[in-house]
Amino acid sequence: xxxxxxxxxxxxxxxxxxxxxxxxxxxxxxxxxxxxxxxxxxxxxxxxxxxxxxxxxxxxxxxxxxxxxxxxxxxxxxxxxxxxxxxxxxxxxxxxxxxxxxxxxxxxxxxxxxxxxxxxxxxxxxxxxxxxxxxxxxxxxxxxxxxxxxxxxxxxxxxxxxxxxxxxxxxxxxxxxxxxxxxxxxxxxxxxxxxxxxxxxxxxxxxxxxxxxxxxxxxxxxxxxxxxxxxxxxxxxxxxxxxxxxxxxxxxxxxxxxxxxxxxxxxxxxxxxxxxxxxxxxxxxxxxxxxxxxxxxxxxxxxxxxxxxxxxxxxxxxxxxxxxxxxxxxxxxxxxxxxxxxxxxxxxxxxxxxxxxxxxxxxxxxxxxxxxxxxxxxxxxxxxxxxxxxxxxxxxxxxxxxxxxxxxxxxxxxxxxxxxxxxxxxxx
Amino acid sequence: xxxxxxxxxxxxxxxxxxxxxxxxxxxxxxxxxxxxxxxxxxxxxxxxxxxxxxxxxxxxxxxxxxxxxxxxxxxxxxxxxxxxxxxxxxxxxxxxxxxxxxxxxxxxxxxxxxxxxxxxxxxxxxxxxxxxxxxxxxxxxxxxxxxxxxxxxxxxxxxxxxxxxxxxxxxxxxxxxxxxxxxxxxxxxxxxxxxxxxxxxxxxxxxxxxxxxxxxxxxxxxxxxxxxxxxxxxxxxxxxxxxxxxxxxxxxxxxxxxxxxxxxxxxxxxxxxxxxxxxxxxxxxxxxxxxxxxxxxxxxxxxxxxxxxxxxxxxxxxxxxxxxxxxxxxxxxxxxxxxxxxxxxxxxxxxxxxxxxxxxxxxxxxxxxxxxxxxxxxxxxxxxxxxxxxxxxxxxxxxxxxxxxxxxxxxxxxxxxxxxxxxxxxxx
Numbered sequence: 063x064x065x066x067x068x069x070x071x072x073x074x075x076x077x078x079x080x081x082x083x084x085x086x087x088x089x090x091x092x093x094x095x096x097x098x099x100x101x102x103x104x105x106x107x108x109x110x111x112x113x114x115x116x117x118x119x120x121x122x123x124x125x126x127x128x129x130x131x132x133x134x135x136x137x138x139x140x141x142x143x144x145x146x147x148x149x150x151x152x153x154x155x156x157x158x159x160x161x162x163x164x165x166x167x168x169x170x171x172x173x174x175x176x177x178x179x180x181x182x183x184x185x186x187x188x189x190x191x192x193x194x195x196x197x198x199x200x201x202x203x204x205x206x207x208x209x210x211x212x213x214x215x216x217x218x219x220x221x222x223x224x225x226x227x228x229x230x231x232x233x234x235x236x237x238x239x240x241x242x243x244x245x246x247x248x249x250x251x252x253x254x255x256x257x258x259x260x261x262x263x264x265x266x267x268x269x270x271x272x273x274x275x276x277x278x279x280x281x282x283x284x285x286x287x288x289x290x291x292x293x294x295x296x297x298x299x300x301x302x303x304x305x306x307x308x309x310x311x312x313x314x315x316x317x318x319x320x321x322x323x324x325x326x327x328x329x330x331x332x333x334x335x336x337x338x339x340x341x342x343x344x345x346x347x348x349x350x351x352x353x354x355x356x357x358x359x360x361x362x363x364x365x366x367x368x369x370x371x372x373x374x375x376x377x378x379x380x381x382x383x384x385x386x387x388x389x390x391x392x393x394x395x396x397x398x399x400x401x402x403x404x405x406x407x408x409x410x411x412x413x414x415x416x417x418x419x420x421x422x423x424x425x426x427x428x429x430x431x432x433x434x435x436x437x438x439x440x441x442x443x444x445x446x447x448x449x450x451x452x453x454x455x456x457x458x459x460x461x462x463x464x465x466x467x468x469x470x471x472x473x474x475x476x477x478x479x480x481x482x483x484x485x486x487x488x489x490x
Numbered sequence: 491x492x493x494x495x496x497x498x499x500x501x502x503x504x505x506x507x508x509x510x511x512x513x514x515x516x517x518x519x520x521x522x523x524x525x526x527x528x529x530x531x532x533x534x535x536x537x538x539x540x541x542x543x544x545x546x547x548x549x550x551x552x553x554x555x556x557x558x559x560x561x562x563x564x565x566x567x568x569x570x571x572x573x574x575x576x577x578x579x580x581x582x583x584x585x586x587x588x589x590x591x592x593x594x595x596x597x598x599x600x601x602x603x604x605x606x607x608x609x610x611x612x613x614x615x616x617x618x619x620x621x622x623x624x625x626x627x628x629x630x631x632x633x634x635x636x637x638x639x640x641x642x643x644x645x646x647x648x649x650x651x652x653x654x655x656x657x658x659x660x661x662x663x664x665x666x667x668x669x670x671x672x673x674x675x676x677x678x679x680x681x682x683x684x685x686x687x688x689x690x691x692x693x694x695x696x697x698x699x700x701x702x703x704x705x706x707x708x709x710x711x712x713x714x715x716x717x718x719x720x721x722x723x724x725x726x727x728x729x730x731x732x733x734x735x736x737x738x739x740x741x742x743x744x745x746x747x748x749x750x751x752x753x754x755x756x757x758x759x760x761x762x763x764x765x766x767x768x769x770x771x772x773x774x775x776x777x778x779x780x781x782x783x784x785x786x787x788x789x790x791x792x793x794x795x796x797x798x799x800x801x802x803x804x805x806x807x808x809x810x811x812x813x814x815x816x817x818x819x820x821x822x823x824x825x826x827x828x829x830x831x832x833x834x835x836x837x838x839x840x841x842x843x844x845x846x847x848x849x850x851x852x853x854x855x856x857x858x859x860x861x862x863x864x865x866x867x868x869x870x871x872x873x874x875x876x877x878x879x880x881x882x883x884x885x886x887x888x889x890x891x892x893x894x895x896x897x898x899x900x901x902x903x904x905x906x907x908x909x910x911x912x913x914x915x916x917x918x
Contacts, residue, residue, distance in 0.1 A: 105634060106908040122552040124906040131682040131907075141685065144638040144909075161642045195910055210533060210572040214589045254559040257569065458897055458905050465893065469886055477886050478552040479559075480534040481572075482623055 067141050072096045073404055076157055076166035078147050078335065080107050080130045083367030083389030084172035085455070088133060088140055090397030096404075098140040099164060101157070105130055105144045108195055109454055111386070112463070114235065116198035117205070118242035119250070119476035123195045125462040128455040147173075149337040152363065158337075168362045168400065171335060171349060172393070175368035175384050178329035178346075188308040189326040192235055203481045204323055205246070210481075213257055225263035226321040228311050230303045231328030232269030232276070234421040237286055239325055240267040241423040244293035249474040265295045266319060268311075270302045270328070275429065277383065278419055282429040285438040289423035303328070330384055332369035344371045348381055353411035354399050355392055366392040372412060382414050386453075391415060422446045425471070495569050500524045501832055504585055504594035506575050506763065508535050508558045511795030511817030512600035513883070516561060516568055518825030524832075526568040527592060529585070533558055533572045536623055537882055539814070540891070542663060544626035545633070546670035547678070547904035551623045553890040556883040575601075577765040580791065586765075596790045596828060599763060599777060600821070603796035603812050606757035606774075616736040617754040620663055631909045632751055633674070638909075641685055653691035654749040656739050658731045659756030660697030660704070662849040665714055667753055668695040669851040672721035677902040693723045694747060696739075698730045698756070703857065705811065706847055710857040713866040717851035731756070758812055760797035772799045776809055781839035782827050783820055794820040803842060810842050814881075819843060850874045853899070 072095050077084045080102035091098050109126040116123055134142040145159040150169065157164045177193055179186040190201045205227070212224045229240040243265045251260040267274070267290060273283040274290070274297065290297050302314040303324075311319040332348035342358045344350040348371035350358040355370060357363045367389025371381030382388040392412055399409040418432025420442065428443035430436070437445070447467060454460045469477055500523050505512045508530035519526050537554040544551055562570040573587040578597065585592045605621055607614040618629045633655070640652045657668040671693045679688040695702070695718060701711040702718070702725065718725050730742040731752075739747040760776035770786045772778040776799035778786040783798060785791045795817025799809030810816040820840055827837040846860025848870065856871035858864070865873070875895060882888045897905055 104909065105638060122550045123908065123910055124550040127908045127910070129682070129907045135682050135684060143642060144635075145642075195908075199910065206533060207572075214571060214573075254557070254563050256563060458901075461893070461897075465889070469889075473886075479557050480551065480555045480623075481532065482551055482555070482627065 067097055067139055070095075070097050070139060072139070073167040074099065074165070075168045075170065075400065076101065076164055077170045077172055078102075078157070079172035079174055079367075079369075080104070080142075081110075081172060081174045081367060081389065082386040083174075083393045084170070085130075085133065086390045086393035087170060087172065087366065087397055088137065090394055091140065091400075092137040093139055094397075094401075096139060096400065098137070099166075100130065100134060100140060100142045101145050101147060101159065101164070102130060102142070103144065103146045104195075105142075106195075107133075107455060109459075110193065111234075111450060111453075113192045113195070113198040114239045114242050116195065117192060117201035117239065118246055119202055119206070119479040120242070120470050121463060121466050122478050123199065125459055125466060126454070127195055128459055132456065147335060150335050150363075151337055152339075152360065155362070166362075168403070169364065170396070171357070171363065171365040171369055172367050172389070173333040173335065173369045174389075175330040176333050177326060178331040179326065180329060182305065185303075185306050185326065188306050189230075189324045191326050192239065193330075199482065201325065202478075205243070206479055206481050208322055209251070209255055209258070212262065213255060218259075218262065221258070221262045222264070223320045224322055225258075226266070226319060227264070227323050227325070228266045228268065228303075228306075228319055228321045229325045229327065230268050231326065232267055232271065232274035232297070232299070233327060234275065234419070235327040236267060236269070236325075237274055237290065237421050237423060239327065240265050240290060240295045241293060241427070244290075244295050245424050246476060247294065250476055250479065253475065254479070265293075266321075267295050267297045268301050268303055268313065268328075269297070269299050270314075272300055274299070275419075275421055278421075278429065279431055279436060281436055282431055282438065286421065286423055286429050289427040289429075292427070293424050330368070332371075334369070338363075344373075345380060346371065346384075354403075354409035355396050355412065364396060366396055374411070375414060378414065385419075387417060388414055420446050420449070495525055495567055498523075498525050498567060500567070501595040502527065502593070503596045503598065503828065504529065504592055505598045505600055506530075506585070507600035507602055507795075508532070508570075509538075509600060509602045509795060509817065510814040511602075511821045512598070513558075513561065514818045514821035515598060515600065515794070515825055516565065518822055519568065519828075520565040521567055522825075522829075524567060524828065526565070527594075528558065528562060528568060528570045529573050529575060529587065529592070530558060530570075531572065531574045532623075533570075534623075535561075535883060537887075538621065539662075539878060539881075541620045541623070541626040542667045542670050544623065544906075545620060545629035545667065546674055547630055547634070547907040548670070548898050549891060549894050550906050551627065553887055553894060554882070555623055556887055560884065575763060578763050578791075579765055580767075580788065583790070594790075596831070597792065598824070599785070599791065599793040599797055600795050600817070601761040601763065601797050602817075603758040604761050605754060606759040607754065608757060610733065613731075613734050613754065616734050617658075617752045619754050620667065621758075627910065629753065630906075633671070634907055634909050636750055637679070637683055637686070640690065641683060646687075646690065649686070649690045650692070651748045652750055653686075654694070654747065655692070655751050655753070656694045656696065656731075656734075656747055656749045657753045657755065658696045659754065660695060660699065660702035660725070660727070661755060662703065662847070663755040664695060664697070664753075665702055665718065665849050665851055667755065668693050668718060668723045669721060669855070672718075672723050673852050674904060675722065678904055678907065681903065682907070693721075694749075695723050695725045696729050696731055696741065697725070697727050698742075700728055702727070703849055706849075706857065707859055707864060709864055710859055710866065714849065714851055714857050717855040717857075720855070721852050758796070760799075762797070766791075772801075773808060774799065774812075782831075782837040783824050783840065792824060794824055800840060802839070806842065813847075815845060816842055848874050848877070
């Protein structure tokens with residue numbers, strides 16, 4: 063029994079969300095003089111950077127999902143509740159959830175971000191996305207079912223339409239997804255679908271900016287584009303997707319692409335919580351926070367990670383990039399600041415330490431930049447794998463991912479090509 | 491391209507079902523002078539004996555599901571189609587499927603078996619079962635969600651009701667599932683759910699016969715019962731489940747068990763195909779076949795495995811047991827007989843070679859009998875694991891299962907305790 067949690071008289075901190083930021087905060091507050099309740103609608107942490115590998119059959123969900131209880135179980139002062147947050151009542155300091163009311167002394171919103179379809183409901187309904195484990199399993203089923211459908215389709219035109227995959231957004235997720243699809247064309251189709259001409263499959267990547275990986279250096283962007291071309295991905299730059307109805311993608315150039323599968327990775331927005339003052343929300347649906355992550359207009363509600371927009375840093379006037387390292391670093395600082403706040407002391411201000419960025423395009427193909435240093439190709443690809451293995455939570459998950467990667471590398475296969483979820487999208 | 495399949499003038503054999511029997515038949519007919527089409531509604535083969543380990547979080551689905559295309563891809567004369575069979579038109583030799591009509595010269599029904607609820611629709615709707623990968627994932631989500639629900643439930647009585655698990659049927663599946671649940675009580679609850687008193691969880695096993703593992707020897711049954719008792723499973727023998735409405739299990743003794751989770755493994759029946767003469771179906775919804783697996787009343791339609799009831803063997807007057815080895819052996823013989831049939835020669839008659847049976851109850855606890863030899867406990871448990879590793883399809887799956895078993899063994903954990911499917915059963 064968690065005696066400590068219930069007998070402690072320490073203040074009660076409620077964290078909403080077990081993503082990178084929420085999880086780091088739990089780890090930092092482990093066995094400290096504070097009571098912590100972690101809330102998440104899932105019972106696991108999702109390692110989002112590798113979702114595209116689940117979608118392409120290279121990894122199973124158990125490699126990248128980690129049970130939150132496993133982490134919490136070692137903390138005497140932390141409890142976990144699987145619950146959906148319905149509303150926060152800020153005047154009474156209560157979070158209303160699917161399992162009842164939870165009162166707090168301090169609240170940390172670490173809800174992260176969701177896909178942004180910019181209000182286009184038709185697009186949202188017809189597109190796939192890659193933010194959750196179910197998203198990735200749905201996309202895996204979709205891709206494999208398109209392959210199966212193409213096999214028994216009679217005309218080549220129809221096969222081409224079915225095997226047309228359109229990825230929207232040239233950020234790391236879009237680039238990595240397009241690369242993984244191109245690898246499937248190269249290795250999975252010829253091995254498993256001998257009746258299909260692999261050339262019937264086409265992968266498109268549509269980016270509205272003048273280059274892919276727009277947050278990287280020009281040099282890295284150019285190299286990533288070269289890698290994509292080598293893999294046969296048809297990249298269109300300076301082009302926007304106007305709409306998708308489940309059959310036809312309309313581009314800003316007037317061109318139309320016939321496809322059954324659009325992966326939308328062209329934008330994210332913060333996940334806000336009902337009950338909060340709408341004035342506290344800024345651009346991208348992110349909470350406006352001060353340099354210590356305090357939400358505008360509140361004294362005991364904080365936001366960290368993707369859902370927080372801190373504009374005090376001159377280098378990031380619109381808030382920090384919505385990436386894991388920002389959330390982790392904010393959580394680390396907040397784990398110290400909270401005790402200063404409790405004692406009424408002055409808090410420390412956040413400074414983002416940008417360690418760099420990396421993205422992988424395919425086998426032996428990655429770009430990496432860190433501390434002014436740039437690398438592309440084989441060594442960058444090895445570094446990408448090593449770093450992601452280190453960042454994964456838990457020894458077992460690292461081992462499972464490592465073994466799967468070795469297997470995929472040596473066999474040129476994507477071993478987990480099983481359709482386990484019913485596929486209903488096109489039946490709606 | 492599979493040139494051979496389309497250019498061959500050989501007769502066309504259609505196999506419905508990629509289970510143990512269907513898969514063995516494909517392997518045996520590999521690159522022989524016959525064209526084969528394998529149909530299955532899934533794109534993978536399911537290793538059913540380990541489904542209960544997926545349900546209890548010890549294995550992921552990728553360890554026990556194997557892509558059917560991976561096997562078919564090495565056979566020049568075999569193609570695979572993922573399709574639902576709607577009907578067979580026996581006079582025209584056509585199988586009508588969800589992807590169109592497929593004509594055959596010879597048809598093999600290898601559809602296997604499904605859970606038998608003996609016509610009780612309420613029971614069927616409210617119970618969980620363990621015949622498919624989605625079944626296992628549903629049960630895993632159910633178990634873990636009951637755990638989560640119990641954590642935030644206030645009264646002990648309510649916790650006990652939520653953590654009451656009832657397994658119906660004392661065959662291998664029922665015994666193994668009850669054992670796995672008891673192991674979760676012993677190891678997962680104390681580690682991950684420190685707020686819960688593990689004693690609130692109770693596992694019941696209800697069997698209508700006088701002993702569990704009724705097809706085994708009396709000695710093995712007694713030992714399995716002892717193992718179940720050691721694990722704390724409440725076994726009731728000579729007791730039938732009359733009904734279950736989603737809340738209360740009614741037993742033939744008049745006793746009622748409050749529970750949210752009933753796993754029904756108290757019966758199976760063959761999966762028949764619309765369009766076949768109903769007179770060809772016998773007891774247990776299995777096709778009546780002769781000693782060469784020819785279905786009663788037909789000249790070119792055969793049934794193998796669970797769905798076939800061959801009554802020519804004096805030792806098995808009601809048909810062979812519905813277990814994998816029967817299907818595999820029938821498939822092996824049929825792969826020779828089909829060429830005799832094509833040539834108009836006399837076919838060989840099937841003789842079942844019973845190599846024995848085994849079941850595992852929990853850590854270090856299994857029973858095994860083979861060739862009059864009986865073994866129980868630690869060595870039987872090691873033998874059980876070794877044999878199942880050997881029987882798994884594909885090196886990768888063996889490796890994945892082996893590593894997960896080692897991990898579970900050393901850590902006393904069930905690593906894959908993630909809820910990935912929405913849980914709707916109680917919301918209906």
